[in-house]
């Protein structure tokens with residue numbers, strides 16, 4: 001309920017539409033309610049007394065009221081649509097903004113499948129619920145209450161029938177709505193699972209094919225899909241069963257009215273027009289209850305969706321909760337890890353344990369260690385993808401949590417283990433590094449990343465369009481473009497996380513050379529699996545199972561660190577590094 005109230009604040013800019021829609025609906029309802037009343041007068045006074053002038057007068061009144069009703073209904077549709085669509089657009093914009101600000105931990109905890117369901121499905125449900133509410137929820141109760149009042153005044157003899165019927169009708173509506181609510185929550189959760197599976201398979205289609213797991217994945221998808229179908233069917237059946245129940249109860253009411261009415265008419269205490277008006281009002285009540293309960297279902301369905309949207313909007317970005325206390329406008333690049341420990345989940349096992357080392361401005365720090373030892377995690381902490389749990393990381397002597405996030409991140413060039421490029425031109429992708437970069441700067445960065453050689457071969461060179469996920473590039477080409485994107489920034493701190501793994505040995509040597517000559521002012525962290533990539537680093541940090549087990553230059557480590565010696569010997573044996 002709280003979530004719904006908070007989400008409704010998004011209707012504020014569209015207050016006028018929100019007010020006009022129900023007002024226009026009220027006009028339509030008033031006209032609808034007037035129709036049986038006019039008709040009753042036409043029959044009992046006009047037709048019964050053979051008064052044609054009165055019949056024509058009443059007929060004209062019916063047409064005029066129908067026209068006003070039509071105008072009211074059309075106006076309500078226009079304004080309710082405007083209010084609901086704009087309301088949803090604004091929420092979608094804010095959810096996207098929020099997701100863009102998410103820390104990696106936030107994103108890990110919600111999951112991309114759920115985020116997509118929220119933006120596409122949950123939001124549509126909430127939008128439809130608002131639109132229906134503005135259109136029908138006003139109409140339903142107005143018709144319902146109006147009909148009851150009119151029956152009381154126009155057909156009081158038959159009013160007791162209503163007193164019995166209404167509680168029965170309300171009982172079924174409340175009981176079945178509650179049941180449907182629980183099931184619709186399950187439908188949205190099923191949708192999350194379906195989206196996650198779909199996303200995974202679209203992204204990993206090549207792996208599925210290469211490992212001949214097509215049938216296995218189809219089987220898994222079928223399970224998720226079937227489960228969603230079952231849940232949706234149960235939820236829908238609960239809704240659809242409501243309508244026949246309501247109709248059944250109302251029809252019984254009509255039969256009773258006809259029986260009782262016939263007796264009274266026979267006795268001469270009731271006019272036929274009254275019975276007709278009563279049956280008309282009963283039908284209006286049925287329609288009102290049916291449409292109201294449809295909207296009620298829609299609202300009930302939208303409740304869990306509103307909660308899920310609100311959950312995203314209210315997620316506290318743990319990275320941004322710190323107060324920026326230091327006036328740091330630019331970063332030089334001196335970095336110090338001070339007793340840093342980190343785990344991906346609350347109370348989870350530490351994947352980094354008490355790490356301490358310093359990196360002087362312009363130094364190159366090599367990071368090596370077995371797989372899963374925490375190398376990537378260590379460098380992910382630098383742009384604050386995640387925040388440390390214990391200890392601190394100082395940049396230029398200031399705790400990075402006290403430096404404005406934008407200042408920190410815009411000083412870092414990050415080449416991730418898995419290159420990620422966007423659909424669009426090569427140029428546009430490179431300018432991700434520096435929006436104002438000139439063509440010359442792009443060319444220089446590409447040269448340093450050994451990317452020029454393949455870009456030049458494209459007919460449209462830097463204007464070459466990349467497909468989604470850059471599937472029209474090779475692994476090595478993607479990696480070189482990622483490197484160029486980071487180089488173009490000329491950052492104070494450069495992170496290369498296994499960034500040359502798909503690059504041939506001679507190109508890697510050229511890239512490392514370029515780093516030495518063009519980036520000697522830049523503090524560079526090089527995560528590597530090959531010693532040859534970091535052999536000339538000023539300092540090499542050796543990681544094992546989240547702990548720092550050795551630190552020094554290549555020569556120092558060969559003397560002092562058994563794990564480094566082991567890596568060196570293994571790589572020397574397979575020819576990965578020259579034996580000294």
Ligand SMILES: Nc1ncnc2c1ncn2[C@@H]1O[C@H](COP(=O)(O)OP(=O)(O)OP(=O)(O)O)[C@@H](O)[C@H]1O
Pocket residue numbers: 108344345351369370371372373374375376377378417
């Ligand atoms: N997003 C994540 N959520 C939970 N655990 C994670 C996450 N990323 C990594 N880990 C875990 O943290 C540990 C360190 O992983 P990390 O990627 O830092 O290792 P690495 O040394 O870079 O490995 P590699 O050389 O294979 O890339 C591993 O045990 C891994 O399972």
